[in-house]
Amino acid sequence: MVKTLVFGQVREDIIEENTLGVLNKLTEISGISEVIVALFGHQIKDEWISELGKHGASRVVSVKAPELEVYLSRPYVKAMLEVIEKTEPKLVIAAGTVYGEDLIPRLAVHHGVSCAQRINDITIVGDELHFHTPVRDDQAMKVTRIEGAIKFATSRSGAFFVNENPTGGSPNVESFDVSFSEEDMLVKHIEIKKAERTVNLKDAKVIVAGGRGVGGKEQFQIIRELAEILGGEIGATRACTDVHWIEETYEIGQTGQSVSPDIYIAAGISGAPQHVSGIKAKTLIAINTDEGAAIFNFADYGIVGDLHVILPILKQKLQG
Numbered sequence: 315m316v317k318t319l320v321f322g323q324v325r326e327d328i329i330e331e332n333t334l335g336v337l338n339k340l341t342e343i344s345g346i347s348e349v350i351v352a353l354f355g356h357q358i359k360d361e362w363i364s365e366l367g368k369h370g371a372s373r374v375v376s377v378k379a380p381e382l383e384v385y386l387s388r389p390y391v392k393a394m395l396e397v398i399e400k401t402e403p404k405l406v407i408a409a410g411t412v413y414g415e416d417l418i419p420r421l422a423v424h425h426g427v428s429c430a431q432r433i434n435d436i437t438i439v440g441d442e443l444h445f446h447t448p449v450r451d452d453q454a455m456k457v458t459r460i461e462g463a464i465k466f467a468t469s470r471s472g473a474f475f476v477n478e479n480p481t482g483g484s485p486n487v488e489s490f491d492v493s494f495s496e497e498d499m500l501v502k503h504i505e506i507k508k509a510e511r512t513v514n515l516k517d518a519k520v521i522v523a524g525g526r527g528v529g530g531k532e533q534f535q536i537i538r539e540l541a542e543i544l545g546g547e548i549g550a551t552r553a554c555t556d557v558h559w560i561e562e563t564y565e566i567g568q569t570g571q572s573v574s575p576d577i578y579i580a581a582g583i584s585g586a587p588q589h590v591s592g593i594k595a596k597t598l599i600a601i602n603t604d605e606g607a608a609i610f611n612f613a614d615y616g617i618v619g620d621l622h623v624i625l626p627i628l629k630q631k632l633q634g
């Protein structure tokens with residue numbers, strides 16, 4: 315049986331959604347014996363603990379310290395290593411957020427083992443844990459087994475559904491003290507600045523969305539320019555947000571946002587079900603070099619061609 319420790323993440327004062335998804339997934343795996351959550355912060359709120367319990371945590375180990383008010387690698391690694399020592403899990407897992415993906419590999423390195431990143435399934439075969447990761451643009455699945463007494467993993471964002479009516483109970487709660495030296499606090503938190511521009515894809519009447527066919531971060535400029543001329547928003551596929559051509563908040567689809575604009579321009583997007591499931595547009599215009607691309611099955615108007623030729627022409631025409 316696999317005792318599991320989950321890194322409890324809080325975002326904007328509530329338990330981060332993907333963390334709840336990880337808990338829900340763990341409760342579905344029969345070989346998982348106990349689900350413990352490590353919760354860190356300056357303050358730990360009762361409602362966080364109750365939410366974790368509802369979604370399947372049987373035990374919450376909370377470490378309260380001013381040094382843990384915001385995520386910083388060194389103090390969080392130290393606190394998590396101490397919780398691991400205290401709870402002796404066989405699996406340590408975090409939702410693959412920026413923080414989860416920073417923390418877990420550091421813990422794995424400390425234990426001298428590798429870790430499985432961005433998994434979307436876990437199975438137990440005999441007494442072995444198998445981690446499943448989609449690869450090659452989601453066309454294939456890699457199954458990994460990790461050496462070492464403790465296995466470390468992060469989940470892929472949106473891989474596990476969050477149960478809307480969770481039926482778990484109240485977890486046992488233990489508080490735990492960790493002290494931090496000056497060396498642990500070499501990096502100081504100064505401030506968190508919110509992005510000046512808020513993304514409002516849900517209410518947008520026009521969305522110009524780019525996919526992998528855009529070709530790079532700088533090349534996204536043409537998508538931005540056209541969206542601005544049309545008074546709309548920009549959108550993107552996961553293929554673009556995964557490689558940081560554009561921020562995650564612009565992702566549309568199953569794990570991104572659902573949108574219902576009057577006009578949706580899909581440029582360099584193949585039309586994967588996970589993307590188109592998030593679009594309810596009155597008019598969908600697709601631009602793709604491949605006339606067989608699935609996006610044309612959903613399009614009201616289709617243009618077969620290079621977006622870097624077509625969008626500048628469109629821009630010029632719109633500007634008169």
Ligand SMILES: Cc1cc2nc3c(=O)[nH]c(=O)nc-3n(C[C@H](O)[C@H](O)[C@H](O)COP(=O)(O)OP(=O)(O)OC[C@H]3O[C@@H](n4cnc5c(N)ncnc54)[C@H](O)[C@@H]3O)c2cc1C
Nearest residue numbers: 525526527551552553567568569570582584589602603621
């Ligand atoms: C659990 C899970 C959840 C997912 N959730 C989402 C989600 O929420 N949103 C999402 O988008 N994806 C999601 N995905 C990923 C999804 O399966 C696809 O991999 C992704 O949508 C593909 O993005 P794309 O169309 O940009 O890239 P590709 O599939 O690589 O398509 C690129 C397209 O660009 C065209 N092209 C290339 N060059 C040009 C050019 N110069 N001009 C015009 N066209 C060109 C190509 O012909 C091709 O059709 C998810 C996958 C999984 C497994």
